Amino acid sequence: MTDLYTTNALRLLQVADDFRAGLSGEFSAVHGISVNEFLLLLHLERSAANRLPRVDLARRMHVSASTITRMAAPMEKIGLIDREVDDRDARLVFVVATNAGRAKLSEALSTFSKRAGYLFDDRCEDEEMEQFASMLRRLIAGPGDTLA
Amino acid sequence: MTDLYTTNALRLLQVADDFRAGLSGEFSAVHGISVNEFLLLLHLERSAANRLPRVDLARRMHVSASTITRMAAPMEKIGLIDREVDDRDARLVFVVATNAGRAKLSEALSTFSKRAGYLFDDRCEDEEMEQFASMLRRLIAGPGDTLA
DNA sequence: GCGAGTCGCTTGCATATGCAATCATATAGC
DNA sequence: GCTATATGATTGCATATGCAAGCGACTCGC
Numbered sequence: 111m112t113d114l115y116t117t118n119a120l121r122l123l124q125v126a127d128d129f130r131a132g133l134s135g136e137f138s139a140v141h142g143i144s145v146n147e148f149l150l151l152l153h154l155e156r157s158a159a160n161r162l163p164r165v166d167l168a169r170r171m172h173v174s175a176s177t178i179t180r181m182a183a184p185m186e187k188i189g190l191i192d193r194e195v196d197d198r199d200a201r202l203v204f205v206v207a208t209n210a211g212r213a214k215l216s217e218a219l220s221t222f223s224k225r226a227g228y229l230f231d232d233r234c235e236d237e238e239m240e241q242f243a244s245m246l247r248r249l250i251a252g253p254g255d256t257l258a
Numbered sequence: 259m260t261d262l263y264t265t266n267a268l269r270l271l272q273v274a275d276d277f278r279a280g281l282s283g284e285f286s287a288v289h290g291i292s293v294n295e296f297l298l299l300l301h302l303e304r305s306a307a308n309r310l311p312r313v314d315l316a317r318r319m320h321v322s323a324s325t326i327t328r329m330a331a332p333m334e335k336i337g338l339i340d341r342e343v344d345d346r347d348a349r350l351v352f353v354v355a356t357n358a359g360r361a362k363l364s365e366a367l368s369t370f371s372k373r374a375g376y377l378f379d380d381r382c383e384d385e386e387m388e389q390f391a392s393m394l395r396r397l398i399a400g401p402g403d404t405l406a
Numbered sequence: 407g408c409g410a411g412t413c414g415c416t417t418g419c420a421t422a423t424g425c426a427a428t429c430a431t432a433t434a435g436c
Numbered sequence: 437g438c439t440a441t442a443t444g445a446t447t448g449c450a451t452a453t454g455c456a457a458g459c460g461a462c463t464c465g466c
Contacts, residue, residue, distance in 0.1 A: 112371070112406070114387050119277060119374035120300075120406035121394035126274030128398065129267060131320040144452090152268075165414055172279040174454050179416055181452090201414045201461050223260070226267035233396045238389070239262050245390055246269035248381045250276065258260070258268035292422090313444055322424050327446055329422090349431050349444045 125229075133225055141218045146171065147185060148222070149257070150178075151215040154191070154207045156257055161194060161206035170255060178205075190214055273377075281373055289366045294319065295333060296370070297405070298326075299363040302339070302355045304405055309342060309354035318403055326353075338362055 112120075134145050141148075153170050154162060162170075164178045171178075182205055185191045190211035196202035207215065230239065250256050260268075282293050289296075301318050302310060310318075312326045319326075330353055333339045338359035344350035355363065378387060398404050 112367075114391060115374040115378045116367075116371040117406045118387060118391050118394060119370065119377060121391070121398060121404075122270070122274050123278060123297075124405055125394055125397045126270055127320050130271060146452095149271075163414075172275050175415065176417080176455080177453055199414090199462070203415065219260075219264075222267065223264040226263040229267060229397060230263045234393060238393060239266060241386070241389060242393055243262060243266050243269070245382060245386060246266060246273055249273045249377060250269060256269075257272060258265045294422090311444075323445065324425080324447080325423055347432070347444085351445065 129225070129229055133222065136221055136225070137218060140221060141214060143190075143214065143218060146173070147181065147190075148215070148218045150181060150185070150205075151190065151207055151211055152219070152257055154205060155212065155215060157255070161204040163196075163202045163204055166255075167205060185211070277373070277377055281370065284369055284373065285366060288369060289362060291338075291362065291366060294321070295329065295338075296363070296366045298329060298333070298353075299338065299355055299359055300367070300405055302353060303360065303363055305403070309352040311344075311350045311352055315353060333359070 130145055137143055137145055137148060143151075149171060150167060153167060154160060157166075164182070165175055168175045168178045173181075182191060182193075186193065189208055192206050192208050194204040194206050196204065234242070278293055285291055285293055285296060291299075297319060298315060301315060302308060305314075312330065313323055316323045316326045321329075330339060330341075334341065337356055340354050340356050342352040342354055344352065382390070
């Protein structure tokens, strides 16, 4: 009835939702940020110049431009990010992480890694992890810029 | 810096987000339902008695009970689901799919399968899909009830 | 340079969702 | 039985997000 492609896509969504739900609780309790705020900081850190125009962030995070505008406001207010304007194109508003933002990312990343350990450890052999990494790399959509 | 566990968890989230984003557009355009409404119908279909109390749906879908209440209202109104009360426990309000709901699920499921095909086909060998399925089955959190 | 069209950002409005409070029902202790 | 506690569902309020409109800035063709 349901082929292996379908089954795997369903499981993929389910595993990702489970993981994200667990992460969400600990992030908000321990670090005071949401998963999306964490991902925003991570996209900044892994971008070419450590800064990104808002529209790029929106595309990478699969959210609308207005969401970036509204996510950025409180993060600026508490000093995690800052804004820079492009010299040549006054339309572009870059988002750049502050030192506090990079520190917060670093803390959150260790929580993330800990939970990634919970997820995979004892359930997967090392060799499987390599295969898994290889599969996932191919599955990441198109030539877009990625986090990992 | 980032170990393989962390990398794989990041990629997992990214692939799932990419897939869900693509699905979301086609579901709303072609079938007039959201991804979450689709998953609700799917949980019903794959449950023991083809019906579930709202609180169970909430747990399976990682959403709050109030979200189920509010998702269910419009789905009842357009005839995709119906409500049943438990004989022995008057607190339980079961959600059950109507014939229209099962039909809608079936249509949406073929869209889902088509997109699962886009995702995996040409990127993965058959043998890899089996390994992937095996990994994902182990990764699905705990002993909870699952979709696949 | 000038106007038409495009692009990036923001804002108004509508929808979606979580948390806490509330209500109705069920269960346990007595 | 009666009360205290626990559970399921709903509702009020706050937050998050998308879409479409609006605004300012860039680009292209002339």
